[in-house]
Amino acid sequence: MASENADSVVIEGLSLAYDTTDVLKGIDLRIEPGELFTFLGPSGSGKSTLLRCVAGFGPTPRGRILIGEHEVTHLPPWRRNVGMVFQSYALWPHMTVYRNVAFGLEERRVPSAEIPRRVEAALDMVGLWELADRRPSQLSGGQQQRVALARTIIVEPRVLLLDEPLSNLDANLRVQMRREILELQRKLKLTTIFVTHDQEEANTISDRIAVLDEGILQQVGSPMDLYDSPVNRFVADFLGTANLLDGADPAMAATAFPGRVGHREFLGNLIRYTVAVDEDTSLLVDDTHQPGRRAFSVGDKVTVNVDMEHVQILSG
Numbered sequence: 099m100a101s102e103n104a105d106s107v108v109i110e111g112l113s114l115a116y117d118t119t120d121v122l123k124g125i126d127l128r129i130e131p132g133e134l135f136t137f138l139g140p141s142g143s144g145k146s147t148l149l150r151c152v153a154g155f156g157p158t159p160r161g162r163i164l165i166g167e168h169e170v171t172h173l174p175p176w177r178r179n180v181g182m183v184f185q186s187y188a189l190w191p192h193m194t195v196y197r198n199v200a201f202g203l204e205e206r207r208v209p210s211a212e213i214p215r216r217v218e219a220a221l222d223m224v225g226l227w228e229l230a231d232r233r234p235s236q237l238s239g240g241q242q243q244r245v246a247l248a249r250t251i252i253v254e255p256r257v258l259l260l261d262e263p264l265s266n267l268d269a270n271l272r273v274q275m276r277r278e279i280l281e282l283q284r285k286l287k288l289t290t291i292f293v294t295h296d297q298e299e300a301n302t303i304s305d306r307i308a309v310l311d312e313g314i315l316q317q318v319g320s321p322m323d324l325y326d327s328p329v330n331r332f333v334a335d336f337l338g339t340a341n342l343l344d345g346a347d348p349a350m351a352a353t354a355f356p357g358r359v360g361h362r363e364f365l366g367n368l369i370r371y372t373v374a375v376d377e378d379t380s381l382l383v384d385d386t387h388q389p390g391r392r393a394f395s396v397g398d399k400v401t402v403n404v405d406m407e408h409v410q411i412l413s414g
């Protein structure tokens with residue numbers, strides 16, 4: 099995965115408070131060169147603040163941030179070699195796509211003979227060279243997103259930072275754009291940090307995910323690690339592990355739960371049942387669906403058998 103263009107990002111003991119509120123509480127993380135790494139957490143968990151610390155926006159945190167070999171904690175954004183794509187894209191409305199993308203090179207005083215070639219390469223990379231003469235208002239949301247990406251990668255950052263880049267797009271386009279971002283990231287082998295509150299988005303795009311809650315790093319791992327072995331109830335809940343039972347509940351001693359189907363969702367290849375096993379406990383059960391296979395109806399009496407090999411004990 100490592101590439102000579104990619105840097106690691108190391109975060110050590112990072113804390114930040116706004117007034118008297120602690121927003122980040124002692125975060126330690128190492129992001130490998132060339133990795134697509136996601137900060138995942140609910141609204142207010144501190145993921146954007148953490149990303150902004152890496153970018154160099156906002157107040158200086160306590161602790162240290164290293165990009166590659168260099169400590170950047172006290173450097174301004176433009177000296178960190180990072181490129182950030184914002185939720186709003188932040189394109190200049192009065193400039194053409196070409197000028198929006200060329201601007202960063204002009205600002206860095208790249209020789210003017212070199213600029214057209216690099217703009218064409220960056221716009222080609224995101225499939226937009228044909229639209230170079232348009233203005234942002236003449237583009238769809240997905241196209242604007244691609245311009246924002248081209249504008250960021252053209253200056254060859256060592257780390258790409260994406261703050262909820264897909265949140266302004268409709269559901270289909272989000273799925274398409276996340277594939278495109280992943281392909282682009284793989285092509286460029288660029289260390290990338292992606293921020294989202296959407297666990298499906300995180301699971302489909304990430305090499306590894308850091309789950310945050312209330313400014314505390316809850317767990318770091320691959321999507322599968324987090325789903326299969328959550329360290330606490332919060333991670334299990336947030337990553338969508340289906341069934342959580344309280345250990346103090348006497349029902350937990352059982353491996354077979356009689357109950358009634360309370361709800362049924364048809365999901366194509368799967369049918370998802372909610373089975374009420376006592377007054378305040380319901381279990382989610384997925385069953386494969388094939389034409390001709392019998393499905394249960396709401397109200398049916400069923401028994402849910404739990405395979406103890408797949409039970410995880412959570413302490414938190």
Ligand SMILES: Nc1ncnc2c1ncn2[C@@H]1O[C@H](COP(=O)(O)OP(=O)(O)OP(=O)(O)O)[C@@H](O)[C@H]1O
Pocket residue numbers: 116121139140141142143144145146147148295
């Ligand atoms: N400039 C600020 N001044 C004061 N408090 C702030 C500031 N920016 C963020 N916060 C607070 O810090 C906490 C973390 O915010 P942050 O934006 O990092 O969360 P987030 O996980 O990215 O949430 P979201 O998905 O809603 O953007 C929140 O409680 C927020 O209200």
